[in-house]
Every structure is written in structure tokens, then in C-alpha cells.
Amino acid sequence: MLTYNFDNYNGVTIDKQTLPESESVFIEHFEDMLSSVKAQGKQLIWLTLAIEQSKFIQIATNAGFVFHNCLEDEITLILRIKKEAYAPFVPTHSIGAGAVIFNQHHQILVIREKIATSPGFKLPGGHIELGEKISEAIIREVYEETGIHSEFVGIQGFASKKVFRFGKSNIYFLCRLNALTEEINIQDIDEIAEAKWCDMSDFINDANNSAFVREIVKELKDAQGMHLVDVPNNQGPHIKHEVFFAGNLTHKISC
Template structure:
């Protein structure tokens, strides 16, 4: 049989590091493992394969495994031994963030991407990477796209879109940041065509900018939101990486 460990849902997780070297040995061992798991009334089998072992994916699917989730370097498959067995968690959303940065002259920081389909400008921002906090991600995006150093202040809104990419949904967080510097110097010149400070009211009234972006700036420029907080008890493996609470 294949080496495995139990999961928290009465299933087993096959040890990726101890897979047999050949396809023939893998198939024989996987068949024995499936039979054993079924005899023990297990509900689910997890199998994660690195890209170097992609040649054995067809063996697993022929034995009933289906795709669960995929990264660039590995794919995870599952076999439900009981119909409807719970298999957490397949990602349903991607996460993005936009930055509402307003300076002391009541100007808003905006950008234009090289791949933009319209003529208008939008807020700086982008996707939050795996293992990245919202507040650090948006500070990074602002610097990369404009060269401005800005400090996260509050989370003031969000929007949900479906369908987005690859049949998933997208959550877009709108963050207000305080500019620490004001000199624009685009870092990501491959993506960003222009970045500038624009008078707040001028931006809102300019119909070449998207209605959604203008409404965000209009509605959220003075809004109160959620602030990052540090909690004394929020420690250890069960602690939350990022906590945002209302200050009201």
C-alpha cells in the first residue's frame, strides 16, 4: 500500500514523498490503498502529485479520482469513497484590492494601465498574493504602480464579481491609504502607462473614467471603515494573520 496519514474528515492523505518510482508499482499500491480505505469505512482519499509525476495522473483518474485544485507545480486529486463526502476546500474566489490615496491638496492618486480598454484612469491596486495580508498587499501595489509610499489606514468598502476568471468569483477590497511621499516614479513600467495626482472633484466629474471608479472616490473619500488591530490573545497556530475591526 501507499504511505498515508489520517485527515480530520475521516479520510486519508497519501504521502507524496513516498510514491513508488514506476507507474506499474504506483497503480498496484494505489489499488491496495483504495481497497484498504474502503474496508476501514474511510470517506475520502487525497492525492497531491508534483508536476514531475504528472505521468501518473491518468492512473489515478482511471481509478475514480477527480481534480480538486491545482497550483503551477502540483495538482491535488480526491476520491470520494462515500457519495457526497465533504472535501474542503476548493478555492472559490480571487482577492484584489484598490487604493484610495488622497493628498493634502485633495488630489486622488490614479493610474492608467498599458492594457486598458478605455481612456480613463483607475485606482492603483491589484491581486493579493498567496500568504499576503490585505494591508501589506495594497501598500506594495501602490508603490509598484506609482512609486508612492503610502500607509494603510482603513478598509472602507468591497465589491463581489461573478463570474470572474476561470469560473470563479472575485472580491475587491477598497482601502484608504495616507501618502507618505508624493513624488510619482512608476516602478512597474511593463504594466503601468501613467500615474498622476488628479483633483478629487475633477476625477469624479470626468466621464472618461468608469462610473464604478468615480462612485468609489465620491462615496468613500471621507468614509469610516475597518482598521487593523492587534489582539493580545491572537497568537500561535490558531491566531489570525490580519484582523480588521470598526473603530466606532
């Protein structure tokens, strides 16, 4: 018998730990479960399958289930028993961050990737991993790509890109950091071809560099932005991962 739990959307979530190994047994229990849930007037069924349970996917889709979201080692399907049944939307954006970071000589830190199709340079940065804080991710990326240790100061802006990868949009945060060291020592030698400190005027005036990144440096070199704050009573089931407020950029996280 398949075990399931009620959710907040007048639906049920099937416990994947109770799924049998046999397809024939799964089909038998699956049909009983469908009948039971429908008889209870539920509107939605969630089914998450681990990669080793993928043999059950076609059985579920033949019953009307559709894909909802997917991770590397599991996939979640849903069945809307009622056509208008509400299911929370799938993630729509990926998150990236770029570092606007200067040294004591007012030079900006830039990198060139090995996969680059032009001779220009860009800001260090990259993808923010699942569960990772923006303020910690950008420090990590700067170190991996340049070997520079830095401290997070704040967010100076962001941009969005429509349909970036895998049909998702992207949000790109522009983070202000201060350099704690200056010696370039690239850690990710497979990805980064070159990293260097560059005079701002040289970078802005070099047409080989991206027009967008040149505008970033031009606009943000003296800008303030949003700093990281600790919000009182930030607790409970929906605790905020990070909070940024506009104001003087004084709060810093180092690495």
C-alpha cells in the same frame, strides 16, 4: 507500499513522498492502498501529485479520482469512496485591493494601465498574493504602480464580482492610505502607462473614468471605515492573519 495518514474527514491522505517513480510499481501499490483503505471503512482519499508525478493522474482518474484543487507545481485529487463523503470546498474567490489615497492638496492618486481599452484612469491596486496581508499588499501595489510611499489607514468598503477569473468570484477591498511622498516614479513600467495626482472634482466629473470608480471617490473621500487591530490572544493553529474593526481610522502601517 504507499504510505498514508488519517485525516479529520474519515479519510486518508497519501504521502506523495512515498510514491514510486515507476508507473507499474505505482499501479501495484495504488491498488493495494485502495483495497486497504476501503476495508477500513474510510470515506475519502486525498492524492497530491507534484508536477513531475503528473504521469500518475490518469491512473488515479481511471480509479474514480476527480480534481479538487491545483497550484502551479502540484495538483490534488480526491476519491469519494462514499458518494456523500464530505470534502472541504475549494477556494471560491480571488482577492484584490484598490487604494483610495490622497496627498496634502486633497488630490487623488490614479493610474492608467497599458492594457486599458479606454482613456480613463482607475485606482492603483491589484491582486493580493497567497499568504500576503491586505494592508501590506496594497502598499506594495501603490509603490509598484506609482512609486509613491504610503501608509495603510483602513478598509473603507469592498465589492464582490461574480465569476471573475478561472470560474472564481472576486472580492475587491477598498483601502484608505495616506501618501508619504508625492513624486510619481512608476516602477512597473511594463504594466502602467501613466500615474498622476488628480483633483477629486475633475476625476468625478470625467466621464472617461469608470462610473464605479467615480462613485468610490465620491462616496469615500470623507468616510471612515475599519481599522487594523491587534486581537488579544490571537494564537494557536487558526491564528488570524489580519483583523479589521469599525471605528476611527487611527492605526497606520507605513512603507
